[in-house]
Amino acid sequence: ASILVLNGPNLNLLGTREPGHYGRATLADIEHRLVAMAREAGHELTFVQSNAEHVLIETIHQAGRDGVQFILINPAAFTHTSVALRDALLAVAIPFIEVHLSNVYAREPFRTHSYFSDIAVGVICGLGAEGYALALSAALGRLAQDPTNE
Ligand code: DQA
Numbered sequence: 001a002s003i004l005v006l007n008g009p010n011l012n013l014l015g016t017r018e019p020g021h022y023g024r025a026t027l028a029d030i031e032h033r034l035v036a037m038a039r040e041a042g043h044e045l046t047f048v049q050s051n052a053e054h055v056l057i058e059t060i061h062q063a064g065r066d067g068v069q070f071i072l073i074n075p076a077a078f079t080h081t082s083v084a085l086r087d088a089l090l091a092v093a094i095p096f097i098e099v100h101l102s103n104v105y106a107r108e109p110f111r112t113h114s115y116f117s118d119i120a121v122g123v124i125c126g127l128g129a130e131g132y133a134l135a136l137s138a139a140l141g142r143l144a145q146d147p148t149n150e
Contacts, residue, residue: 001069007049008076021102025129064092070139071096086115097135100125
């Protein structure tokens with residue numbers, strides 16, 4: 001199956017950006033780990049990061065046209081602001097897991113609201129880069145349960 005990993009604004013700065021919240025792993029480190037995991041399970045993984053809301057939305061639309069079967073998304077700051085990104089995920093109806101590196105519940109109150117959590121398969125936060133690997137492992141498990149996802 002084909003899996004899309006989407007990362008929102010400022011996540012291109014991982015490694016140097018507020019390491020106390022986001023750790024030292026770069027986005028490239030995370031990508032390499034996920035690609036290897038997906039490949040081992042016989043699946044294809046596409047990794048996209050953008051600082052622009054419209055690029056993330058258009059990437060989701062394209063995923064719908066391409067028959068992508070699962071999305072992992074860290075919408076970053078758009079988590080707390082973007083009805084448009086929520087609507088894009090609803091439009092394509094691709095199951096997704098929401099990932100956050102930091103524990104958003106232990107930070108500013110505005111980070112506790114997400115436009116995505118109620119429509120996500122699940123949410124992982126506070127476990128750093130490991131959260132992406134855990135989310136992918138859950139996605140791979142779900143794909144393995146459905147034989148049409150070869
Ligand atoms: C984040 C949490 C968001 O509140 C923040 O705006 C981010 C990253 C995380 O991964 O912890 O940019 O999504």
